[in-house]
Amino acid sequence: MKYDTNFKCIRNDVSPEEWQARVELAAAYRLVDHYGMTDLIYNHITVRIPGTEHLLINLYGMLYKEITASSFARIDSEGKVLWKPDTDYTINNAGYVIHGAIHKARPDVGCVTHTHTRAGMAVSAMKCGLLPLNQTAIRFNGHIGYHDYEGPAINLDERERIVQSLGEHDALIMRNHGLLTCGPNVQQAFNTLYQLEMSCRAQVDSMAARTDLSIPPADVLGRTAHLYRPGTRRPYGVLEWPAMIRLLEAESKASPFPYYAS
Template sequence: MKYDTNFKSVKDQVSPEEWTARVELAACYRLIDQYGMTDLIYNHVTSRIPGTEHLLINLYGLLYKEITASSLVKIDVEGEIIHKPDTDYGINKSGYVIHGAIHKARPDVKCVLHTHTRAGIAVSAMNCGLLPLSQTSIRFHNHIGYHDFEGPAVDLEERERIVDDLGEHNALVMKNHGLLTCGPSVPEAFNLMYQLEQSCRSQVDAMAARTELNVPGENVLAHTAHLYQPGTRRPYGVLEWPAMLRLLDAEQKNSAYPPYWH
């Protein structure tokens, strides 16, 4: 079995647009690891290659901190592999069941993230769902969907229900499962997942304190949520992205793993 992680660069074998998408997505995987949102080798982040209906996804078996631009797999929205590195690693079926459904139904979505974090799973198991307890979580007020658990997401028939439950939102709590965010770009989808994860962590902390919780009035909730929508002030994630890359570049100097841009 061939399970090497030293992959040859594909920079000269793909279009400049695809290479840029690969580097950006690989950086996103590293950031998910950087901020403690990984789950061993599980979960996925997908990105659409500009000008195509093809997606990029991780090899199933790599740590997020091992993922590089050249290790990503090119698939279509039905999960058929178009190109992958010379390795026995494949892709996780759940990745394209969940992600492919959203990419196919939402042309506006260029990136989809799915996580199984401790706090995200905890909130996904709460009947109350995500509570508007902080400025961070209030941004999701009336801007998040919920999808009932149907078992591991390997059933293609579940695709339609995932899409329906997400609706026009860019965030979804998959009950008893985890979190999902999406967006018109990798930076925006990552930023939304970071904010959703922080919201779940703070909710678990606040509820664990076993004290009465304060929730602002509906007028404040609606106003605050509106101010954080992409078209109101700015698309959150875009301004932050260069700083995120600088963080990764600084970390790379002391890392034993190959750079994400390889």
């Protein structure tokens, strides 16, 4: 079996648009690892290659900290692998079922993230769902969907129900499962994921304190959620992204893993 992960750089073998998408996607994987949102080799972040209906997805078996721009598989809208590095690693069908459904139904979505974090799974099991306990969580008030658990996401029939549960939102709590976010680009999808994860961690901490919880009145919740919508004041993630790249650049100097943008 061939499980080498030091793949040849393919920058000169793909279009500039695809390469840029690969670099941004690899950065998102490394950031998810940095912020402690990984689950061994599981989960996915996908991006649509600009000007196409093709997606980039991680190989099933690699750690997020190992992923580089050249390590992604390119798949079509039906999950067929069009290209991947020379390795026995392939893709996880569950990634296609969940991500492919959203990309296909939502042309406004360029990137989809999905995680199984400890806090995300905890909140996904709570009947109350995500509570507007703080400013970060209030951002999602009225702007998050819920999808009931149907077992491991390998049933193609579930795709339509996932899309219906997400609706027009950019965040979804998959009950008894985990978290999902999406956005027009990698920057916004990652930023939404980070904020949703922080909201879940804060909720678990608050509820563990075993004290009465304070929730702001409805008018404050509505006004605050509106102010944090993408486009009300500024897009999510765009201002933050250069700082995130600087963080990765600094980390790469001490990392034993290949540079993410290679």
